[in-house]
Amino acid sequence: MDNLTQHPHIVVHAPALDGSRRVTEGDVTLGLASHLDDVVEILRLADLDRVEVEESDLIEWQGGGPEDWPGLTEHEDA
Template sequence: MSPRPRVVVYPPNAQGGRRVRCDGEMLGRALGPADLLEFLRRAGLDPDVVRLDDPLLIEWRGGGPAVWTPDIGGT
């Protein structure tokens, strides 16, 4: 069995923020990649080496690192 990603980024809410968890702990709501990297820095990860597209580190739910607004109306 492969290890689970340490970080989970949840789908965007109506305001475009995405909840972020690391090692099961809620870190906050990121409004963009800069917020996410700051949360990861506070959690002890080096933002200079973190790759947002690394599936071994981050599980993206509801779209990947380019999605920060909700998909309203299925477009």
């Protein structure tokens, strides 16, 4: 059975204080992402690797889109 025919609802939650974002499917936490590549890997491990992470309607991005990772700011070295 194809997982995509069930139309999973994936949520990438708003960034936490450390910049990480929780990834859930329904009430189940799939993982914690610190970068877009982490979201891709979390979905691959959940057998949802055919989902286009940046363009899919199956993914709800809360608190910013796939390009928003506040923990990945450049460090200002004096």
